[in-house]
Amino acid sequence: MDKAIFEEKRRKKFLIQSVIWFVFLLSLSYFLPALMLFYVLCGAYDVSRNSDIDGRLLYRYFFGNGVPTWALSPFNILMDIVTLPYINKKIYQLQDLPEECQPEINELLEIVKQEKVVDELASRAEKIRRSMIFFKWYGNNIDNFYNVPGFHKDFKYIRTIGVSVFNKKESTDEHFGPLRTTLRVLYNINDITSRDTYIKVRNHENHWCESKMFIFDDTLQHRSLNETDEPRYCLFVDIVRPSKCHFVMDLFVKLVAVIMQKMNHIFYSSWVPLN
Numbered sequence: 001m002d003k004a005i006f007e008e009k010r011r012k013k014f015l016i017q018s019v020i021w022f023v024f025l026l027s028l029s030y031f032l033p034a035l036m037l038f039y040v041l042c043g044a045y046d047v048s049r050n051s052d053i054d055g056r057l058l059y060r061y062f063f064g065n066g067v068p069t070w071a072l073s074p075f076n077i078l079m080d081i082v083t084l085p086y087i088n089k090k091i092y093q094l095q096d097l098p099e100e101c102q103p104e105i106n107e108l109l110e111i112v113k114q115e116k117v118v119d120e121l122a123s124r125a126e127k128i129r130r131s132m133i134f135f136k137w138y139g140n141n142i143d144n145f146y147n148v149p150g151f152h153k154d155f156k157y158i159r160t161i162g163v164s165v166f167n168k169k170e171s172t173d174e175h176f177g178p179l180r181t182t183l184r185v186l187y188n189i190n191d192i193t194s195r196d197t198y199i200k201v202r203n204h205e206n207h208w209c210e211s212k213m214f215i216f217d218d219t220l221q222h223r224s225l226n227e228t229d230e231p232r233y234c235l236f237v238d239i240v241r242p243s244k245c246h247f248v249m250d251l252f253v254k255l256v257a258v259i260m261q262k263m264n265h266i267f268y269s270s271w272v273p274l275n
């Protein structure tokens with residue numbers, strides 16, 4: 001019964017939000033048609049970067065949880081231009097990253113292998129469906145009940161370090177990351193034996209039992225799934241996007257940090273912080 005009430009409330013909230021959003025878009029089209037056209041063009045380019053485009057993806061981007069990514073599409077397109085001639089590969093291998101960046105990632109992996117991350121987090125995480133802990137956030141070190149000194153080092157490329165934990169049979173919805181100032185590096189910490197724990201970026205699936213590392217542009221629609229009875233501990237790292245002018249890209253990341261401080265709750269509302 002509780003679940004039914006919750007679902008009904010959720011449905012009503014979604015309907016109200018949808019009506020407000022439609023009215024807002026119609027008003028913008030009427031009063032500021034040039035601005036609306038600009039946003040439609042930026043959004044069309046941005047969403048077209050996904051593979052396997054269908055009506056569901058388009059609806060999600062323009063009217064669902066992709067709206068913040070659409071709103072930020074002009075900025076993200078600017079990031080694509082600023083980082084030229086480094087074309088956005090969307091999905092990366094470690095060797096695609098700058099030579100100075102690769103040792104930083106490898107250093108984190110060595111730390112993870114030496115640390116007992118799973119043991120340290122398990123007692124708190126096992127009671128929660130989906131949890132996360134940040135060690136570094138946009139360059140700022142975060143102190144927790146569990147600290148890893150190696151994560152608090154100053155890096156040239158690494159800006160954010162955290163661990164996300166999915167308990168058994170826990171998955172996210174399809175969603176879009178908001179910003180392309182950084183790339184996301186994922187590394188699954190605990191050994192997974194089943195193919196049913198993976199990340200899916202449209203038609204590309206990375207099964208953690210086959211490849212522990214996955215690097216991608218998370219503004220593409222993606223989904224993390226754990227359809228097993230085992231928990232999944234995943235290190236997530238954001239690195240400054242490769243560019244000819246690292247200093248400028250780093251300034252953009254700092255600017256984003258200031259804005260994200262106010263908006264973080266929107267993007268991490270489904271997660272319980274471990275602290």
Ligand SMILES: [Fe+2]
Pocket residue numbers: 175176177218222
């Ligand atoms: Fe995500």
